Amino acid sequence: MRAARVVITGLGVVTPLGLSVSETWAGVCGGRCGIARIRAFDPVGFPCKLAGEVPEYRIQQYVPKSFRKGIKLMSRDIELAVIAAREAVEDSGLVTRGIDPENINVDPERMSINLGAGLISCDLVELAPAVAASVTEGAFDIRKWGKEGIELVTPLWLLKYLPNMLACHVGIIHDIQGPSNTITCAEASAHLAIAEVVQIISRGDSDIGFAGGAEAKVNPIVMARQDLIGRTTTQSNDSPESACRPFDAEAKGSVFGEAAGVVILENLESARRRMARIYAEVVGTGESTNINPAYEHLEPDGRGIQLAIEKALADADIKVGDLDLVIPHGTGIPCDDLAEARAIRAALGPDARTPVWPTKSMLSTTGAASGAVDIIAAVCAMANGVVPAAKNFERPAPGCDLNIVTEQRQGNIRYVLCCSYTYGGQTAALVLKSFDGEVAG
Amino acid sequence: MADIGTTKRVVITGMGIVCPLGNEVEDFWQAVLAGKSGVAGTTIFDASTFPTTFDAEVKDYDYREFTSKPELHKDSDRGSAFVIGATAQACRQAGIDLETDEPSDGIDRRRMGIYLGAGEGSVDNDVFFSSLVQAWDVEKNEMDWAKWAEAAIGRMNPMYELEQEPNMPAAHIAVLTRARGPARSCLTACAASTQAVGEAMMLIRRGDADVMIAGGAHSMIHPLGLTGFNRLTALSTRNDSPETASRPFTASRDGFVLGEGAAVLILESLASAKRRGVPILAEVIGYGSSSDAFRVTDMHEEGRGAIQAMTAAMADAGISYREVDYINTHGTSTAENDLIETKAIRAVFKDRAKEVPASSVKSMLGHLIGAAGAAELITCVLAIRDNIVPPTINLNDPDPNLDLDYVPNRARELPVNVAMNESFGFGGQNNVVIIKRCEGD
Numbered sequence: 001m002r003a004a005r006v007v008i009t010g011l012g013v014v015t016p017l018g019l020s021v022s023e024t025w026a027g028v029c030g031g032r033c034g035i036a037r038i039r040a041f042d043p044v045g046f047p048c049k050l051a052g053e054v055p056e057y058r059i060q061q062y063v064p065k066s067f068r069k070g071i072k073l074m075s076r077d078i079e080l081a082v083i084a085a086r087e088a089v090e091d092s093g094l095v096t097r098g099i100d101p102e103n104i105n106v107d108p109e110r111m112s113i114n115l116g117a118g119l120i121s122c123d124l125v126e127l128a129p130a131v132a133a134s135v136t137e138g139a140f141d142i143r144k145w146g147k148e149g150i151e152l153v154t155p156l157w158l159l160k161y162l163p164n165m166l167a168c169h170v171g172i173i174h175d176i177q178g179p180s181n182t183i184t185c186a187e188a189s190a191h192l193a194i195a196e197v198v199q200i201i202s203r204g205d206s207d208i209g210f211a212g213g214a215e216a217k218v219n220p221i222v223m224a225r226q227d228l229i230g231r232t233t234t235q236s237n238d239s240p241e242s243a244c245r246p247f248d249a250e251a252k253g254s255v256f257g258e259a260a261g262v263v264i265l266e267n268l269e270s271a272r273r274r275m276a277r278i279y280a281e282v283v284g285t286g287e288s289t290n291i292n293p294a295y296e297h298l299e300p301d302g303r304g305i306q307l308a309i310e311k312a313l314a315d316a317d318i319k320v321g322d323l324d325l326v327i328p329h330g331t332g333i334p335c336d337d338l339a340e341a342r343a344i345r346a347a348l349g350p351d352a353r354t355p356v357w358p359t360k361s362m363l364s365t366t367g368a369a370s371g372a373v374d375i376i377a378a379v380c381a382m383a384n385g386v387v388p389a390a391k392n393f394e395r396p397a398p399g400c401d402l403n404i405v406t407e408q409r410q411g412n413i414r415y416v417l418c419c420s421y422t423y424g425g426q427t428a429a430l431v432l433k434s435f436d437g438e439v440a441g
Numbered sequence: 442m443a444d445i446g447t448t449k450r451v452v453i454t455g456m457g458i459v460c461p462l463g464n465e466v467e468d469f470w471q472a473v474l475a476g477k478s479g480v481a482g483t484t485i486f487d488a489s490t491f492p493t494t495f496d497a498e499v500k501d502y503d504y505r506e507f508t509s510k511p512e513l514h515k516d517s518d519r520g521s522a523f524v525i526g527a528t529a530q531a532c533r534q535a536g537i538d539l540e541t542d543e544p545s546d547g548i549d550r551r552r553m554g555i556y557l558g559a560g561e562g563s564v565d566n567d568v569f570f571s572s573l574v575q576a577w578d579v580e581k582n583e584m585d586w587a588k589w590a591e592a593a594i595g596r597m598n599p600m601y602e603l604e605q606e607p608n609m610p611a612a613h614i615a616v617l618t619r620a621r622g623p624a625r626s627c628l629t630a631c632a633a634s635t636q637a638v639g640e641a642m643m644l645i646r647r648g649d650a651d652v653m654i655a656g657g658a659h660s661m662i663h664p665l666g667l668t669g670f671n672r673l674t675a676l677s678t679r680n681d682s683p684e685t686a687s688r689p690f691t692a693s694r695d696g697f698v699l700g701e702g703a704a705v706l707i708l709e710s711l712a713s714a715k716r717r718g719v720p721i722l723a724e725v726i727g728y729g730s731s732s733d734a735f736r737v738t739d740m741h742e743e744g745r746g747a748i749q750a751m752t753a754a755m756a757d758a759g760i761s762y763r764e765v766d767y768i769n770t771h772g773t774s775t776a777e778n779d780l781i782e783t784k785a786i787r788a789v790f791k792d793r794a795k796e797v798p799a800s801s802v803k804s805m806l807g808h809l810i811g812a813a814g815a816a817e818l819i820t821c822v823l824a825i826r827d828n829i830v831p832p833t834i835n836l837n838d839p840d841p842n843l844d845l846d847y848v849p850n851r852a853r854e855l856p857v858n859v860a861m862n863e864s865f866g867f868g869g870q871n872n873v874v875i876i877k878r879c880e881g882d
Contacts, residue, residue, distance in 0.1 A: 045590025073737055108734065109749065117628075119561050119606050122665070125584055128577040131570055140570035142664060146490030150668045158669025159737055159867065163561075163607065164629045168868030171734045177749065180732035180870055181636055184559075184607040184628040192625050196640065199647060205730075205753070220589060221564075228599035287649070289555065289615040289624035293513040296603055307551060307621055311649075423603065424612035426624045 003202040007435065008279045009271050010092025010264030012084040013376050014214075015363050016052035016257050020087055024363075024373075025380045029388045029408070033241045033362050035255050040218040048232035050240050051218045052257020052364025054080065062086050064098050067173050073159050074169060077120050080260035080369070081166040081214035082173065089174060092264040093276055094208065098173035105274070112178040112206035113171050114197045115262070116189025116213030116368040117163035121221040127153070166214055170262075178206045183368075187329065188420045189213045190261060190371030191428035195285035197265050207270040212372030214260030217365075226256050229296040229423065231333050244365075245392040246330030246358035247337050247400040254331040257364030261372025263379075279379045283415075284316025284431030296423045298336045302343030304427040305329075309347035309419055312429035316415070320347075323354045323431075324413040325387055326402075327374045329420045330358030331365050334397060340421065341400040354417075355409065356402040357381075361391040371420045375430065378416040382434040386410050447712040451642045452879055453722045454714050455537070455707030456819050457530025459523040461497035461700050462806055466530065470823050474852045476834045478684035478805050480698050485662050486566070493676045495683035496662050497700035497807025499523060509540060513616050516600035518562030523703035523812075524610045524658035525617055531654070532618060535707040536719045539618060547717045554622030554650040555614050556641035558633025560659030560811040562605040563666070568596045570664075610658040610703070622650040628811060630866030631771070633657055634704065635814030639728030639874050641708050651713040659811035660701035670699060675775060687808075688835035689772035689801040690779050690847045697773040700807025704815035706822075723822045724879040726859075727758025733869025740777055740869065744785030750871035751789045751863065758875045760859065762790045765797055765875070767830050767860040769817045772801025772847075773808055778865065783843045798855070800848035804834045814864035818874060821860035825878045829854045 013020065016034025017027030027034065034052045043049035059071055062083045074082065089096055095105045134141055134149035159165060164182040171180055179200055183193040190213030197209035217223070226232050233253035236243035245251040271278050288311065290304030298305070313320065326348075328340055348354060359377055366373060381387050387409045396404070412434075419429040458465070461479030462472040472479070479497045488494050504522040505511035507529035514525055529539060537553075538544035576589035603609065611626040623644050629636050634657025641655035661670070670676045677696040679686040687698040714721055731753065733746035740747075755762065771782055787794045802820050809816050824830050829852055836849035858878045865871050 041584070042586040043590075045587040046594070070737060109731075113732070124573060124589070128573045128584060129582070131573040132577045132579050134570075135574055138574075140574050142487045142570075143490045145570075145664065145668075146488060146492075150491070150672060153668060153672050155672045155674075156738065157672055159673070161669075162628075162630055162867060164866065164868050164870060165737065168732070168737055168870070171732050171869070172737065175734045177732055177734045177746065179730035180629070181627050181640070181730070182629050183625055184561075185611070185624070185626050186606055186608050188608075196625070199643065203643065203647070220586065220593075224590070224594045224597060225599075225602040225605075227594065228597055229603055230599075287554070287623035287625070288551070288621050289611075291615050291619055291621070293616050295609070295612055296599070304621065422608060424606060424608040425615045426608060426611065426626070 005268040005281060006198045006201045006265050007268050007271050007281045008263050008379060009266045009276045010088040011376050011379060012088030012091060012262045013373060014054050014080050014084050014260045015373055016054055019055055019057055021376060028362050031391055033391060035240045035243055035364050037240060038218060041220050046223060047227045047234040049237045050243050050255045052255060053218055054258055070169060073156055075120050075160040076216035077214055078166050078169050080216055081115055081170055084260035084262040085170040085210055088262040088264050096174035106208060108175040108177040110178060110207040111176040112197055112200050113167045113176045113210040114181040114183060114193040115167045116183045116193040117166045118215035118368045120161045120163060121219045122161055124220060170210060185426040186422035186424060187367055187370055188422040188426040188428045189368035191420045191430055194375060194430060195428060198282045198285060201265055201267050207267045209265040210262055211265050212262040213368035215367035215369050216258040217256045217367050218258050223256060242392050244332040244361045246332045246360055247341060247397055247402060247404055248393050249395040249397045251332045251334050251337060251397060254333050254365045257366050259366035259369035259373050261369050261376050263375060278435040280382055280432045280435055282430060283433045284312040286311030286315055286429040288427050289425040290421060290427060298339035298421060300339050302339035304425060305340055305343035305419055305421050306347045308427040308429040312431050316431040318415060320349055320352055322415050323417050325381060325416045326354050326356045327378050327418045328356055328358055330360055332360060337397060338399050341402050345401060353403045355387060355405045357387050357405045358390055374418045378418055378432055382413045382416060385412055449646045450711040451645045451708050451725045452711050452714050453706050453822055454709045454719045455531035455535030456822060457527035458704045458816055458819055459499055459502055459526045460702035460806060460816055461499060464502050464526060473802055473805055473831045476832050476850060480683045480687060480807055482683060486664055488667060491667055492671045492678050494680045497698055498662060499702055508617060514613050516604055517613060518604040519660035520560055520562055520658040521604060521610045521613045525613055527703040527705040528614050528617060528654055531705040531707045548652050550619050551621045552651040553620040554644060554653045555611050555620050555624045556637045556653055556655045557611045557626045558637035558657035558811045559607055559610040559626050560628060561607045563663035565597060565601045566664055568593055614654055618654060620654060629870040630868060631810055631813055632864040632866035632870040632872045633811040635862060635864035635872040635874050636730060638706060638815060638818060639730060639872055642725045642728055645708060645710050651710050653708040654705060655708050656705035656815035657812035658703035659809060661810055662699055662701050685835045687774045687804045689774040689804050689833055690840060690843045691836055692838045692840040694774045694779060696775055698807040700809045702809045702812050702816060704812055704819055706815060721879045723825050723876045726877045727754040727875035729753030729757060729873045731871045735869050737868055740781045744781045746869055746871040747782060747785035747865060748788050750873040754873040754875050762793060765859050765861050766857045767824055768797055768799035769821050769862045770799050770801045771863050771865045772803050779843060783845055786845060795845055798830045798848045799845050800831055800833045802831050818862045821862050821876055824857045824860055828856050830857060
């Protein structure tokens with residue numbers, strides 16, 4: 001049996017540049033930067049005081065009335081996923097229970113979901129009063145906590161912080177009854193989640209899948225963790241716009257942020273049957289891992305990324321020369337950028353001048369969401385025939401010999417490669433192919 | 442089952458476990474067959490005043506006994522440490538060489554992948570609680586973030602922080618085994634490692650890998666984990682009799698018992714196993730995944746998602762309910778799970794529902810959360826190997842509404858050729874894997 005072809009028919013995104021695909025795309029095309037001083041908490045005392053935070057929103061606006069009881073169980077990561085999923089469904093033309101229960105045009109059992117999620121850190125302000133009530137002679141007293149402190153913790157507290165709750169809330173709203181998974185491979189999560197859903201549809205276990213990721217990293221513990229493992233820039237607190245500089249000689253580290261990205265993946269035949277707008281086809285997936293006992297950074301030659309790219313190109317059955325664009329992970333962390341640049345060069349060959357467009361200088365590093373945001377950026381670039389200019393790239397860092405897009409370009413884009421990696425090791429690469437604006441029918 | 446050829450048939454060639462009933466497969470199996478309980482008072486931290494004061498802990502375990510390079514894993518959190526031992530055992534049994542740089546075991550490392558259902562690590566408790574005590578202004582009811590940063594950032598250990606990320610157990614396995622194939626980690630609560638095994642099998646079937654190291658690792662035995670489950674009232678509070686607290690399918694069941702551990706299976710294409718000439722323990726023939734899409738807090742009343750996952754797994758395996766010899770239930774000992782799981786088995790197994798043995802090893806092992814499914818799948822492999830099914834212990838007062846054959850209190854010898862393993866998770870995650878005796882290969 002020939003494996004089914006899988007296409008993208010819906011896009012939804014929440015980023016520091018906007019609460020929708022159109023706002024985000026307009027932002028990156030306009031060279032806007034979503035990075036600013038942290039607003040979620042007072043970052044005085046933090047080495048890096050910058051983050052990419054999404055604009056204000058009212059979650060009620062995105063949740064159907066009959067599901068609003070669930071809002072109090074939503075951590076911010078879940079909220080972002082719910083918002084992006086809603087836009088993606090509406091964009092696809094699918095009518096689920098969460099869009100209009102009277103006019104459903106999908107089979108719930110044939111829908112699947114896989115949203116990459118991060119380690120959802122608890123809300124310290126929510127927990128602090130219970131901790132403060134568990135003090136004996138100025139110090140935390142676990143015995144007092146076990147008896148009195150925990151009584152002050154809201155009963156369903158844990159459910160807000162289980163990573164699979166992103167997919168569960170979205171699944172409940174839209175009545176997704178097929179396979180459901182949550183990839184937790186940090187910054188490689190969304191690409192891996194998309195790859196898995198592509199494979200699930202392609203093997204026939206589902207016709208329509210929600211895939212991507214979401215993470216709200218602007219939490220004091222998460223930000224402190226990134227500071228401590230040496231991934232943030234600490235020298236740019238007064239110049240947020242120019243702080244994150246992937247592959248640039250002046251790069252000093254990354255800036256972290258929050259986002260969500262969801263794509264609707266669909267069996268090509270299903271998309272054709274319902275005359276859906278088809279954005280692109282996912283033609284190749286590749287996965288590997290870095291092996292580096294230092295764990296927090298990449299191995300210096302980025303071999304795990306190189307292998308993922310090579311596998312994705314082989315899976316897509318295309319040559320390096322067919323690629324029109326590469327969206328790298330590109331965080332602005334000098335040693336990781338160098339390793340990734342080496343890996344891309346090794347996979348594409350020394351003569352390749354494929355345009356490379358890093359996005360995180362504008363959107364920040366958004367953990368489990370970042371790969372989905374990049375996939376959506378890739379689709380927008382294909383749909384508009386435009387690659388926006390990379391921001392904050394002036395002079396290449398030594399060894400980062402890539403053809404970074406410094407001025408906006410226009411032209412037909414047929415194949416795009418997106419790749420990602422994470423601390424710890426996992427790597428992923430996806431190849432998208434444009435669908436020539438074909439309206440099926 | 443349709444003839445899918447030896448490259449697509451997936452077999453199990455190695456197993457390893459680190460759990461409350463032992464840190465080797467045979468020790469674990471003998472304890473299970475003897476009906477021993479791994480449950481006792483909590484020793485990892487002072488839980489004496491919590492509503493639940495007991496759990497199922499891994500005992501006398503040191504990961505350094507399982508690797509010649511322990512320094513590569515020196516900051517391991519409990520989950521990572523457990524999975525190192527489980528993986529090393531499984532690799533030893535499967536003839537996978539972990540010691541030399543140029544392994545001669547006949548496995549291309551680019552074709553050997555990793556898929557874990559793994560949990561997050563514990564917060565650094567001392568720093569976590571004491572920094573909240575110092576930074577929370579009780580009078581103003583607000584956080585002083587400068588104080589928090591001073592108290593927390595200065596004292597947090599970067600590597601302990603990194604170890605909390607749920608992708609770290611998989612990262613350690615990459616370093617331990619040098620596997621460069623697809624590497625994923627998922628966290629679908631209590632169903633995670635069954636999902637990991639199922640999707641790992643699919644990666645081999647798709648041709649993306651010849652060998653997958655699949656399983657799970659998790660420990661939520663820490664103050665915030667116990668707090669979360671106690672607040673959900675999901676745990677047994679039978680503090681006066683810990684070893685009888687996990688009593689699935691009884692009238693007096695009052696919740697599950699929190700456990701910890703890791704379990705790993707080596708999945709391999711039949712062609713690879715034959716080529717390498719390694720013993721085959723069983724064949725993985727079916728996988729089904731579904732979601733309830735019902736409520737975050739409750740399972741679907743009729744077990745709709747559980748039924749769908751079992752049905753999908755049997756369809757994937759190409760078998761009917763008449764061919765299943767043993768069901769390893771999720772069997773948590775909560776009022777809700779045991780009732781709904783029983784209803785689902787009744788619906789799927791129809792006239793055979795009361796005759797197929799369906800036991801719960803959680804009665805002995807406690808609930809290993811993310812690692813539970815893989816540990817229970819190992820039980821299924823051993824049941825097939827020895828033609829004996831493990832008991833549900835503590836089953837002295839059957840719930841009159843639950844009328845299946847739960848194999849009360851004593852292991853039972855009977856022919857087992859096909860076994861079904863069920864795992865269900867918070868949020869409505871359902872995963873089922875079916876394995877079969879591999880004869881004549």
